[in-house]
Amino acid sequence: MKTPVILTVAALGCVAGATDLVGHAAAHPDGRAAYAFEHGAYRKDLAGLPIGVFDSGIGGLTVLEALLSLDVFHNDTLQPGGDGRPDFADERFQYFGDQANMPYGNYSSAGRTGYLRELILKDAVFLLGRRWFDPGTKTFRHDKPPVKALVIACNTATAYGIEDIRAALKAWNLPVFVVGVVEAGARGVQAVHREGAVGVLATVGTCASGAYPKAIGQTLGLAGRAVPVVTQQGSANLAGVIEGDPSFQETVAERCRLDVRALVEAHRQSGVTAPLSTLVLGCTHFPLVQPDIDAVFQSLLREPGLAELIAPRMEYVNPAEWTARELFRELARAGLRGGTGSRQKDRFYLSIPNPLRSDLPLTPDGGLEKDFKYSRLPGELGREDTVNVPMTPERIPETTRKLIESRLPLVWGRLKSEARNSKSE
Numbered sequence: 001m002k003t004p005v006i007l008t009v010a011a012l013g014c015v016a017g018a019t020d021l022v023g024h025a026a027a028h029p030d031g032r033a034a035y036a037f038e039h040g041a042y043r044k045d046l047a048g049l050p051i052g053v054f055d056s057g058i059g060g061l062t063v064l065e066a067l068l069s070l071d072v073f074h075n076d077t078l079q080p081g082g083d084g085r086p087d088f089a090d091e092r093f094q095y096f097g098d099q100a101n102m103p104y105g106n107y108s109s110a111g112r113t114g115y116l117r118e119l120i121l122k123d124a125v126f127l128l129g130r131r132w133f134d135p136g137t138k139t140f141r142h143d144k145p146p147v148k149a150l151v152i153a154c155n156t157a158t159a160y161g162i163e164d165i166r167a168a169l170k171a172w173n174l175p176v177f178v179v180g181v182v183e184a185g186a187r188g189v190q191a192v193h194r195e196g197a198v199g200v201l202a203t204v205g206t207c208a209s210g211a212y213p214k215a216i217g218q219t220l221g222l223a224g225r226a227v228p229v230v231t232q233q234g235s236a237n238l239a240g241v242i243e244g245d246p247s248f249q250e251t252v253a254e255r256c257r258l259d260v261r262a263l264v265e266a267h268r269q270s271g272v273t274a275p276l277s278t279l280v281l282g283c284t285h286f287p288l289v290q291p292d293i294d295a296v297f298q299s300l301l302r303e304p305g306l307a308e309l310i311a312p313r314m315e316y317v318n319p320a321e322w323t324a325r326e327l328f329r330e331l332a333r334a335g336l337r338g339g340t341g342s343r344q345k346d347r348f349y350l351s352i353p354n355p356l357r358s359d360l361p362l363t364p365d366g367g368l369e370k371d372f373k374y375s376r377l378p379g380e381l382g383r384e385d386t387v388n389v390p391m392t393p394e395r396i397p398e399t400t401r402k403l404i405e406s407r408l409p410l411v412w413g414r415l416k417s418e419a420r421n422s423k424s425e
């Protein structure tokens with residue numbers, strides 16, 4: 001029998017656009033339906049559960065790498081200072097990349113932020129639930145562990161979705177907390193920025209949301225610091241170029257040159273004279289190309305008229321590192337750190353177009369067609385355009401796989417060992 005659900009308008013107030021999904025998940029507490037989770041799973045001790053991390057695709061694996069490598073706390077005393085042991089050594093992770101519905105950064109220019117917000121909440125619900133799709137048998141299974149905390153590794157998803165997720169967790173009365181890269185990135189600015197202006201390089205959507213200027217203003221303002229000028233530049237291509245997406249012809253160096261120049265140009269046009277001295281790498285992929293970005297700043301410094309707009313030394317903020325610190329503190333505060341023994345298997349999932357549907361417009365390489373992807377509206381919870389399957393190395397496009405293998409060694413090791421484990425099950 002279903003538990004009657006009474007959600008007040010106040011409880012749903014912040015989630016306009018994602019309201020249907022909040023009510024839907026509340027109305028299906030056994031978690032068997034799509035976009036639902038088992039509420040009873042959260043009436044137990046949560047400490048042994050995995051930490052959920054999600055992104056629009058595989059870019060968020062850079063954030064997972066930062067989580068896996070963090071050693072800035074003493075694991076026993078929780079005091080600041082590394083102890084030679086990774087801070088999350090006793091944790092397991094569950095990663096989800098919404099590869100079939102990405103890039104998230106382009107939904108705002110298509111006028112579809114309502115649908116994007118629903119997608120982001122669906123990502124959270126997936127991690128909270130047990131349901132996943134087994135492509136071998138083409139059936140849904142309900143045996144994945146739920147998660148005890150949510151990390152939004154995606155800047156765009158944090159910008160558009162973190163408040164919805166917070167409101168939904170409250171409406172569902174779940175003892176789960178959420179950490180996002182934007183607020184953590186703002187704390188990074190607080191830590192490294194001294195004087196001058198702050199630049200933000202992110203997706204077009206993240207910039208359009210204004211989330212970084214707002215978070216930086218609030219964080220520094222609350223700390224009693226002068227709020228710096230923030231100049232943003234959105235890039236529609238750089239993430240794809242970094243992934244080696246064949247639809248982009250340009251090289252990483254060429255794209256960085258265009259985007260960094262556009263940022264400096266936007267800064268000049270704002271009329272602000274303070275030079276850019278801190279850059280927030282506000283997209284999951286951008287920390288991977290920090291040296292290329294820095295090389296462009298160095299070359300622009302030699303151009304007449306631009307030198308006074310750029311500080312001789314740029315401080316870089318990688319929000320992933322600050323997210324990792326924040327997660328550690330929040331887990332400790334909530335009393336949810338995993339004990340020895342909870343370090344079992346990690347799990348990795350990604351979304352694919354639903355193979356049970358024959359009506360989906362697909363591209364030659366099997367992805368959702370762009371026009372279809374960016375024309376959808378929220379509220380149609382009866383249809384599943386995409387399903388979430390295990391992310392095996394074979395399911396990751398080759399160029400991206402090479403990027404993970406060479407640049408994210410800890411993630412690559414976990415991904416391979418998880419793939420081996422699943423085969424031997």
Ligand code: DGL
Nearest residue numbers: 056103104105155156284
């Ligand atoms: N993960 C996204 C971000 O950090 C970049 C890729 C996308 O647009 O989906 O904003």
